[in-house]
Amino acid sequence: MTHALQAVRGMNDILPDTAEIWEQFEDLVRDWLRSYGYRPIRMPLVEPTPLFKRAIGEVTDIVEKEMYSFEDALNGEHLTLRPEGTASCVRAVIQHSLLHGAPQRLYYHGPMFRHERPQKGRYRQFHQIGVESLGFDGPDIDAEHILMCTRLWDDLGLTDIRLELNSLGSSEERAAHRCALVAYLDAHRDQLDEDGRRRLHTNPLRVLDTKNPLLQPIMEAAPRLSDYLGDESWAHFEGVQQILKDAGIPYRINHRLVRGLDYYNRTVFEWVTDRLGAQGTVCAGGRYDGLIAQLGGKPAPAAGFAMGVERLLALWQESGGEAVRPAPDVYLVNAGIEAGRLAFRAAEALRSHGFSVLQHCGGGSFKSQMKRADGSGAPFAVIIGDDEAAVGEVSIKPLRGGGEQRRVAVDALAETLAELLYLTEEREA
Numbered sequence: 001m002t003h004a005l006q007a008v009r010g011m012n013d014i015l016p017d018t019a020e021i022w023e024q025f026e027d028l029v030r031d032w033l034r035s036y037g038y039r040p041i042r043m044p045l046v047e048p049t050p051l052f053k054r055a056i057g058e059v060t061d062i063v064e065k066e067m068y069s070f071e072d073a074l075n076g077e078h079l080t081l082r083p084e085g086t087a088s089c090v091r092a093v094i095q096h097s098l099l100h101g102a103p104q105r106l107y108y109h110g111p112m113f114r115h116e117r118p119q120k121g122r123y124r125q126f127h128q129i130g131v132e133s134l135g136f137d138g139p140d141i142d143a144e145h146i147l148m149c150t151r152l153w154d155d156l157g158l159t160d161i162r163l164e165l166n167s168l169g170s171s172e173e174r175a176a177h178r179c180a181l182v183a184y185l186d187a188h189r190d191q192l193d194e195d196g197r198r199r200l201h202t203n204p205l206r207v208l209d210t211k212n213p214l215l216q217p218i219m220e221a222a223p224r225l226s227d228y229l230g231d232e233s234w235a236h237f238e239g240v241q242q243i244l245k246d247a248g249i250p251y252r253i254n255h256r257l258v259r260g261l262d263y264y265n266r267t268v269f270e271w272v273t274d275r276l277g278a279q280g281t282v283c284a285g286g287r288y289d290g291l292i293a294q295l296g297g298k299p300a301p302a303a304g305f306a307m308g309v310e311r312l313l314a315l316w317q318e319s320g321g322e323a324v325r326p327a328p329d330v331y332l333v334n335a336g337i338e339a340g341r342l343a344f345r346a347a348e349a350l351r352s353h354g355f356s357v358l359q360h361c362g363g364g365s366f367k368s369q370m371k372r373a374d375g376s377g378a379p380f381a382v383i384i385g386d387d388e389a390a391v392g393e394v395s396i397k398p399l400r401g402g403g404e405q406r407r408v409a410v411d412a413l414a415e416t417l418a419e420l421l422y423l424t425e426e427r428e429a
């Protein structure tokens, strides 16, 4: 016997019970995005590798060790499975001149790929919902993003989730801070770990972000970026905070929040929960004013954020959020050749009237079919046997809450069912 093949490690099948929850979540998210005027955009899963190197930065975890990159065997092109959506979205916006004229509020969702060590809340194929606002320079759009998130957590009934906020300033301010930071870290060189020493000169901000507990005291005392922010950066940061205060949104300023991607400036934020263990960041984002120009577009400011769908759904379930299993309105039982033919006519007629119908296929006894009907969760079974078929009639049997079985002409089926469903809903309300 041959081995049954397995999915790639860290890449998950999402089976029907879970996929139904995903779809309900996606419906809710789509309504939420529309209510803020965001429009969908869909980008390819594969992009030229240089896009991510340029956008995310050569000395980042993602580009250094997490990308699924390969050479196209047919033409030698260097390609990468997208590890995130911002770079692709900005590439698409530039390529199609979407920013000529008005600014854009965009969103996308779908799988992202990172070669990380799989564990709870960390996968090699995972899903993000990303939001990007391009062409806006004020603090109002940064605040809108945060307010949006708050509303979504509310819609989902999530409570244990907190906001961390920081400002990374401008690239000049970061450069001045960087000089001071490199000097400081160099003075503590002996105490750093290997990663820290390696990144000291290439990406010192990331050294600050280390998770190594032994290094925390050194990092706490390091020069703070906030001491290097100029007036404009402060005004922007305070503008964001003012709107958050007006809206009554609590937040904590975390001076060491720097984000793992190089393109951010000014506002950065993360939404964090303690309920998911080590993988507690469910949403992260910020401003990236330099990225559009860096990728060859006409300079324009921009900001965005991305949510980790797996982590959010885990938190949703953790918080008691439960999806209602969608059931059909009708399970259509049919036994016999004539009955089978009438069943197709009846089922299609019902669907034309807007009912969802699960038609029994594959034959079998009435008894076994009725078992399936019960299991389907449908409130009604419509039953067709050959004697019903001979006179163009069907039987309707309520499956929940009692009620009489009745026989009606197939042409009156939709109307009768509509009345019965209405009565059932009235009773349940």
Ligand code: ATP
Residues within 6 Å of the ligand: 084, 114, 116, 121, 122, 123, 124, 125, 126, 127, 128, 259, 260, 279, 281, 282, 283, 284, 285, 306, 307, 308, 309, 310, 311
């Ligand atoms: P982390 O610090 O957890 O690695 P990150 O800073 O690399 O996160 P981002 O690139 O900002 O993550 O992606 C935004 C969100 O996508 C994260 O906050 C998280 O919810 C989710 N995410 C990122 N990587 C993964 C992954 N490998 N598996 C599942 N979700 C992920």
Ligand code: MG
Residues within 6 Å of the ligand: 061, 260
């Ligand atoms: Mg990461």
